[in-house]
Amino acid sequence: MIKAIKDMIDFSGVESTNINKSIFFGVIVGIGRMIEMAGIYFIITAIITAVGGRAPAWQAFLIVLLGVLVACFAKGHSQMEQTHAGYFMAANKRIAIADHIKTIPMGYFNENSLGELVGTMTTVIENIETLAPMVMVRLMDGLITSFVMLACVFIFDFRFGLTMLIVEGVYLIISSRMEKKSQAVAPLRQDSEVKLVSAVLEWVQGMSIVKSFNLTGRGDKTIAEALEYNRDSNTKLEALYVPYTISQKIVLQIGTFALILESVIFYLNGTLSLAYTLMMIIMSFMVFAHIGSAGSAMAILRLLTASMEKANKPESIAKMDDAGEGYNSLKHDIEFKNVNFSYEKKQVLKDISFTIPDKTSTAIVGTSGSGKTTICNLISRFWDVDSGEVTMGGKNIKDYTLEALMSQISMVFQNVYLFADTIENNIKFGSPNATHEDVVRAAKEAACDDFIESLPDGYNTIIGEGGASLSGGERQRISIARAILKDSPVIILDEATANVDPENEDRLQKAIAKLTENKTIIMIAHRLKTVRGADQILVVDDGRIVDRGNHEELVAKEGLYRRFILGREEAENWKI
Numbered sequence: 001m002i003k004a005i006k007d008m009i010d011f012s013g014v015e016s017t018n019i020n021k022s023i024f025f026g027v028i029v030g031i032g033r034m035i036e037m038a039g040i041y042f043i044i045t046a047i048i049t050a051v052g053g054r055a056p057a058w059q060a061f062l063i064v065l066l067g068v069l070v071a072c073f074a075k076g077h078s079q080m081e082q083t084h085a086g087y088f089m090a091a092n093k094r095i096a097i098a099d100h101i102k103t104i105p106m107g108y109f110n111e112n113s114l115g116e117l118v119g120t121m122t123t124v125i126e127n128i129e130t131l132a133p134m135v136m137v138r139l140m141d142g143l144i145t146s147f148v149m150l151a152c153v154f155i156f157d158f159r160f161g162l163t164m165l166i167v168e169g170v171y172l173i174i175s176s177r178m179e180k181k182s183q184a185v186a187p188l189r190q191d192s193e194v195k196l197v198s199a200v201l202e203w204v205q206g207m208s209i210v211k212s213f214n215l216t217g218r219g220d221k222t223i224a225e226a227l228e229y230n231r232d233s234n235t236k237l238e239a240l241y242v243p244y245t246i247s248q249k250i251v252l253q254i255g256t257f258a259l260i261l262e263s264v265i266f267y268l269n270g271t272l273s274l275a276y277t278l279m280m281i282i283m284s285f286m287v288f289a290h291i292g293s294a295g296s297a298m299a300i301l302r303l304l305t306a307s308m309e310k311a312n313k314p315e316s317i318a319k320m321d322d323a324g325e326g327y328n329s330l331k332h333d334i335e336f337k338n339v340n341f342s343y344e345k346k347q348v349l350k351d352i353s354f355t356i357p358d359k360t361s362t363a364i365v366g367t368s369g370s371g372k373t374t375i376c377n378l379i380s381r382f383w384d385v386d387s388g389e390v391t392m393g394g395k396n397i398k399d400y401t402l403e404a405l406m407s408q409i410s411m412v413f414q415n416v417y418l419f420a421d422t423i424e425n426n427i428k429f430g431s432p433n434a435t436h437e438d439v440v441r442a443a444k445e446a447a448c449d450d451f452i453e454s455l456p457d458g459y460n461t462i463i464g465e466g467g468a469s470l471s472g473g474e475r476q477r478i479s480i481a482r483a484i485l486k487d488s489p490v491i492i493l494d495e496a497t498a499n500v501d502p503e504n505e506d507r508l509q510k511a512i513a514k515l516t517e518n519k520t521i522i523m524i525a526h527r528l529k530t531v532r533g534a535d536q537i538l539v540v541d542d543g544r545i546v547d548r549g550n551h552e553e554l555v556a557k558e559g560l561y562r563r564f565i566l567g568r569e570e571a572e573n574w575k576i
């Protein structure tokens with residue numbers, strides 16, 4: 001239990017101050033309750049003895065009122081601090097995870113399900129958000145107040161103190177057994193909740209496939225299994241708790257009964273005054289409330305430690321080495337020197353070497369799966385090379401911080417992802433300080449100003465998640481506007497023209513020309529027109545550069561490129 005409390009304090013970070021404040025106010029609540037009890041005792045004495053008329057009873061009533069006020073005031077503050085700590089520690093954790101995720105290699109997403117991360121960021125942290133401060137406060141103030149009360153009762157009459165000590169001792173032994181027992185089952189429950197989120201996420205993401213291939217059976221089966229696992233682990237945990245919570249309740253009821261019985265016996269044998277007897281009978285219903293509250297918190301303790309372990313996991317993923325410096329070269333030539341690269345065990349790039357001179361354009365062509373996208377991903381350090389090196393501006397890209405490197409590169413992907421936000425914010429994504437005028441200028445240059453203006457809310461139109469409410473071409477032009485606004489010296493284009501209808505192609509070509517003006521460009525191009533204009537063409541086959549040169553040089557010699565061109569000219573109307 002001590003370790004669990006220590007873990008919670010570590011997890012709460014800067015918010016531990018608020019939790020401590022909440023515990024402090026919790027103890028004040030206990031003191032308020034004790035004042036109430038003292039007031040009740042004085043009322044009883046005043047009524048029984050009737051010495052001094054009505055005044056002592058009214059004065060005693062004021063003491064009870066004081067106790068109630070102290071308890072209410074402290075309870076309110078304790079609750080406020082607790083809520084603040086919960087929401088802020090959860091928010092801090094989510095931000096810390098998000099910051100960490102930005103610095104880990106993309107390989108993590110190959111090996112781990114996205115749902116696992118989403119489940120951690122949502123359900124798991126939400127559990128901690130609502131439960132952790134409450135458990136800490138109940139546990140700490142419950143234990144502290146119970147011990148203070150126990151000490152007071154001991155001083156008042158050691159016979160009652162002894163009974164309370166035995167009852168609370170047995171109660172704590174049962175609670176700690178329950179806490180230990182739940183150690184094995186609680187992580188299963190957390191795991192099952194994450195699995196359920198994963199299953200639902202996968203099902204929703206693949207909805208179009210589910211519909212078009214009528215695979216409802218398979219999708220439903222995955223969700224049904226996740227639900228079953230969730231139900232079983234929840235039932236198992238609850239079943240484990242039941243005998244212990246029943247025993248806890250019985251022990252406290254016996255404790256209350258024992259205190260009442262003792263009061264009656266001691267009164268009858270003349271060792272306890274009537275006033276004390278009545279007060280003890282009333283107190284016997286109140287003295288165990290705090291230990292009961294601590295016990296119920298102990299039941300949730302393991303669930304919380306399991307949640308915290310899960311929430312801490314993403315931050316333990318090894319970061320990419322980011323110890324570099326800022327980008328201080330004016331040049332942006334890129335060089336691959338004997339680069340080898342594998343995704344897990346599969347080697348994809350094999351001893352690749354080439355140079356892209358500053359402010360020139362390079363088209364990468366090759367068969368599907370030959371490694372074109374991988375080359376682009378290594379330039380932006382989405383992954384690190386296995387051996388060899390990639391340099392930019394004459395320095396290994398690992399010698400720059402990730403932020404410095406990414407500030408030099410803009411990417412226009414084949415599948416554009418837009419965030420569920422306004423069009424303006426999507427364009428401003430890489431340049432948060434840009435003004436509205438800058439956004440409009442970039443949109444005009446990317447040939448998307450017309451369609452944006454025709455939308456009911458113009459630049460303030462909210463785009464559906466992933467850009468679902470726009471056509472492929474519209475999404476692509478917005479992503480070009482985003483890149484134009486960022487104005488980086490290096491542009492990576494991955495089949496940027498693939499989604500555009502012939503009508504818009506001209507405008508898009510102009511947009512791309514504007515984007516790439518005076519820049520170092522690497523493009524995975526499918527259109528002959530684009531490839532033809534490149535200063536250099538790299539022909540990739542099975543992870544190797546098998547040919548390089550400009551269009552004229554490459555068509556003049558026998559090789560893969562020439563075969564591509566001749567074959568595709570006939571087959572696909574001049575598309576590579």
Ligand SMILES: Nc1ncnc2c1ncn2[C@@H]1O[C@H](COP(=O)(O)OP(=O)(O)OP(=O)(O)O)[C@@H](O)[C@H]1O
Nearest residue numbers: 110343346348366367368369370371372373374375
């Ligand atoms: N994230 C990944 N994890 C594991 N293997 C991958 C990953 N991405 C790509 N690969 C594999 O690496 C090889 C090269 O992929 P890459 O995407 O670089 O090819 P490409 O030439 O761009 O293909 P295409 O023209 O079809 O887009 C392929 O065999 C692919 O299956």
